[in-house]
Amino acid sequence: MSDQQARIGRWVRPAVQALKAYHVQPAARTIKLDAMENPYHWSEEMVDAWLARLRQVELNRYPDPAAAGLKTRLREAMGVPAESELMLGNGSDELILLLALALGGAGKTVLAPGPSFVMYRIIAAMAGLEYREVALRAEGFELNLPAMLAAMEEQPPAVVYLAYPNNPTGNLFRREDIETIIERAPGVVVVDEAYFAFAGDSFMADLTRYPQLLVMRTVSKMGLAGLRLGLLAGHPDWLAQLEKCRLPYNINVLTQASAEFALDHRAVLEEQSARIRRDREGLMSELAAIPGLQPFPSQANFIAFRVPPGRAGELHGALRERGVLVKNLHGSDPQLADCLRVTVGTPEENAAFLQALKASL
Ligand SMILES: Cc1ncc(COP(=O)(O)O)c(C=O)c1O
Structure with a gap:
């Protein structure tokens, strides 16, 4: 063990040494459906109004x-x-x-x-x-x-x-x-x-x-x-x-x-959330219709689903290869064996995800 490691071992709390740093998946050039973000931005007009407001901020x-x-x-x-x-x-x-x-x-x-x-x-x-x-x-x-x-x-x-x-x-x-x-x-x-x-x-x-x-x-x-x-x-x-x-x-x-x-x-944000809630139902029935998949009922803006045994890691990788990033839950908890989690995106993103998933299966 190097001097540096010994010093760290002596002074950093054991609970912190045992921790794994929170991992964020690289997301460049992907359809990002791994982090429960809202996929919608604002109209040009609203962005201009926002920037005008920011001009008044005293940094x-x-x-x-x-x-x-x-x-x-x-x-x-x-x-x-x-x-x-x-x-x-x-x-x-x-x-x-x-x-x-x-x-x-x-x-x-x-x-x-x-x-x-x-x-x-x-x-x-x-x-x-x-x-x-x-x-x-x-x-x-x-x-x-x-x-x-x-x-x-x-x-x-x-x-x-x-x-x-x-x-x-x-x-x-x-x-x-x-x-x-x-x-x-x-x-x-x-x-x-x-x-x-x-x-x-x-x-x-x-x-x-x-x-x-x-x-x-x-x-x-x-x-x-x-x-x-x-x-x-x-x-x-x-x-x-x-x-x-x-x-x-x-x-x-x-x-x-x-x-x-x-x-x-607020109305803009609420309209976006309402759209996501509606699209969640569509995504849910599409997932349920794919043989071998078991989506779990959701009241959030994401859906966890079980894939055929032993295939979560492979499917997660295959989706990423096809440009779609979801979360692999397998290994995080015994109850989540063979599970992935997808965030509800725009209708286009959801369709691309479903197409990539079917192709990967
Ligand atoms: C249940 C729950 N609480 C809190 C958070 C974190 O929210 P914030 O972005 O405000 O830190 C998350 C993020 O995924 C979450 O799932």
Whole structure:
């Protein structure tokens, strides 16, 4: 072992040494259906109006640390209850990190069902929290409520994450199960509504019933992934604590101005999401009609599907060869054996994906 390796081995936390860095697939010259992005951009006219707005931004000044104007628009757009407080993050990833910083420390636990969003685990490891996972039921990827409750008893978690709908399975868990978990949790429960624009249900209004509930959202999936903006809504007492861990200027001036502009044109974003929801149904029936494939019902802007045994890696590669990038879920969790995940794209992209998939099969 070199001196350098020995030094690293001595000083970098073992949990960090054991981590694999989050991998993003190279995407040049491909139809990119791997990251749940909205495939639509804006009209020329709207882009011009946006650029005109950006001309007024003062890059020499720090951003408004409270992002007051943006928060007002987000409250309105997201239906945040008046009595709830709001905190913004550089993507919801940063909010997950802030929660880990505020609630973490030796002996603290994060609990989530699995498979779920990988950053819950990665960030817990980064921040030195123990991550515990309770397997979803094989049938319909529902929560295993008795097992979740038993896990909470056995090792009380500081935070429970429930993605609603869940990534990468795409389903909404049963609302009653989530309510029971919120009622019985010893710490906070974060309902992660990253895909709310496609879901048709939300816990935002339930914030007024449950002071231990936090609802997290992002603008990423509604067409603004490049901005990096997430929000956490919840009881002011909790948010006051979490705010102390937020770096003062975490939402930059370009993000604040652009997000305000986009929310002034909410109808455009909502129309895009509605189109994606409609196209999801078409894509679902097309996938279901291909012999040997099993797509799973989705309330998000992506569809996970099982391919014939042993072929996920090969098909993922064959699709990439044909210029279509999807996510290979095989190997990430035993319940996702032989599974791929595709984001709903434009009708043209979906057709190209289906054609490439059929040809590869
Ligand atoms: C469930 C879930 N939460 C949060 C995120 C991250 O969102 P953001 O882009 O705001 O960091 C994702 C991204 O894929 C997700 O699937």
